Amino acid sequence: MPEILIPRRDFLKKATAASMALSLNQTSFSPSLKKRKNKLPKWRGFNLLDFFNPDPENGRKTKPDYYKYMSDWGFDFVRIPISYPSYLDFDRSKPIRPDEVLQFNNRVLDEIDEILTNCHNQNLHVSLNLHRAPGFCINAGFKEPYNLWEDQEALDAFCAHWEMWSKRYKNISIKKLSFDLVNEPFKRLDPNDQHSPGGAVPIAEYRKVAEAALKTIKGINKKRLVIADGNGGGGTAIPEFADLDLHQSCRGYFPMHISHHKASWVFKDPDSLPSPSWPGMHNERMYQKEDLEKHYAPWIALLEQGVGVHCGELGCYNKTPHEVFLAWFGDILDILDENGIGFGLWEFSGTFGVLNSGRTDVDYEDWYGEKLDRKLLSLLMKNA
Template structure:
């Protein structure tokens, strides 16, 4: 059968009635029965309990492989699709808005394994992606917009802006050609970080971001995150930190190269320990004491065995970006009042942490901020080993910076939503709650709906298996009452 795609060229030229659904009131959870390798029926109990607790939104992150037979993108499994139908019906029964999301779509998933074709560059993958959404649009055409939303693709990444626009424009047009009032959610570019300006004129298109910033809190010791086992125990509100990136000469043109300057009273014998995370292409770290170099170390990632723990070759950049996750150290030979640490060769490298061990027993350990684009800074270390106040340091600025572009498009009339957020169960509970409350305050102040990942499980309010929570027995589950009450504030 011949299939065709009509790309979105004139969709801005026709008028769609204004969206009457108040997305600012959506508050709920992701249900993971068809996420990843899982392919189970959804549970009516979840919808019943979510309703009982006062929430009104459920997102279904679905792996397309759960509803196709084998590797055939067009051989749909009707039994599995019926289980999705059932979830939609339970949503209607319990007054819960359902969002169907392709967490893995033909040609792309943020998680491994990679797809056989690339959604951003292969027409066959794009065709299949649109045909899957055509199938869902036809299947649910009779479901009111108040009950059902389509979320095109989870956390798109590894593409250029024009590729995102091409793919999502095509899918939007396919859906709206069948059901022109169907609400469609488009996750932001770059793993949900960056909103689009191209879709601001569409009344039935919502843009979705994430609430995982900073990852050192949301994904502390999450096994699937590289380097998470090296993360320091998180705190919130943040304490002053140092930038993780040491940019080399290749970033001079971007104005990013520069040394980390440490000021204080550093005795001879002070040990400087820096835990290297990733090295891009190559780096050469030097350390100076009062202007005199006393340490240098080359880092040249390549294929095969070496100081690194994992070989990573980035095809799009034509260079190795190997993961080290290994500590290196230098010993100060003479007392000094200023230490400079600088990368003087290559592209860039990141560190997980920086430690100082003084001969008098004072120890300092500084967390790092892995936000791209932050230049190194000058900091003063107090006699007790702690960082002095950093001029301009705003504890929760990382949240404000992340949400700022989303508030900008909201001011233009775009509906925005947080499709996933929350913290993994290894993050200390008090830290999780304090951090979540900071995000919730921003969501409430700016009238932004949200969906926690997940309901039951390590990010959720039920059966999260935290070791530092006194759970309440509730309907056969372990309820995190403190987190629940905070979400309902």
């Protein structure tokens, strides 16, 4: 074969290209430089509050067109936080008794079925969550007959509810439906007092509850995706659960002086609170994006342990100045997006929502008779 002469300039180009290719190839296989992988899909969407209230008549009914709006805007996720009394049949003029907590109302269950069908018709994944479980809810307003974290009778009822849901939806694909065990675990001195002192549930107590429900669900459909909310009201990651077949759900409410400004169910004297800013000072402390990054670091560490992470709730009450809300919220969405973590805005329509939020400082767009916060929607769609 005759000798082929390559001009020096061409040789240098090819050598440089080969060197770069080798470098890139080595980088892609370097464990220290691998991008962390989230084992949960990057679902993005909204919470629907139809059965959030213990009395189903007081729920916020989702309009049929809402499902299509979500899908058309590029979202693929709906979380349904449900209060267990909403689908029971009992005398609501009296506190519920332990012997009444399994009296399922088939008419209401059928209505919940309809929400799932509407979501699935628009290719929206559904996360079914017990916002109020037998013996526990982070919100007051309904007197529980026992304590989920301490009483075996409450745990038995909790598992019975998940058994019902698991059997009812056994044949729905895991791509269409996941289960979120119990909303925002928290332990108060008085479980029925919203402002009673409290904090994170002791890990052993939370683990006992989570393992029991997980065993129940997996015994019916072993492939079902199951999610545990962060401890201490949803904001604290739980590395102690990394060995379980559980994924975890964080929150987008830090810091709460931004997300829940003047919220009466959070602050005892809401009207006395100073107007927040972002970034800005609060109680002689500066809050900025760096603080958000530190807040989410334990959740990102879970990804590295092989635990899937999703942000089941995030958003901001309508008393926070709109521009402050958007500046803060954009930073949260950026951090979640950079780490492949999806989200569920609380809520679709209402005081935290993209529709009909009732803010006084927003120039709403008319959207088929609804009041649309276009700036918020654009921010969400950027990450959808």
